[in-house]
Amino acid sequence: MPLLAGVQALAEAGNVTGASGRNWAGYGEQVELPANFSPSTGRC
Numbered sequence: 001m002p003l004l005a006g007v008q009a010l011a012e013a014g015n016v017t018g019a020s021g022r023n024w025a026g027y028g029e030q031v032e033l034p035a036n037f038s039p040s041t042g043r044c
Contacts, residue, residue: 011042
């Protein structure tokens with residue numbers, strides 16, 4: 001999926017959505033990310 005211009009820089013700077021904390025708190029234990037997952041790009 002293509003990224004919008006500037007989104008990767010925002011993610012690398014630590015910016016997250018307002019709901020991301022609630023989502024991880026509610027569902028994070030059910031999510032398994034690959035070992036080589038990059039949070040700033042959402043890709044492996």
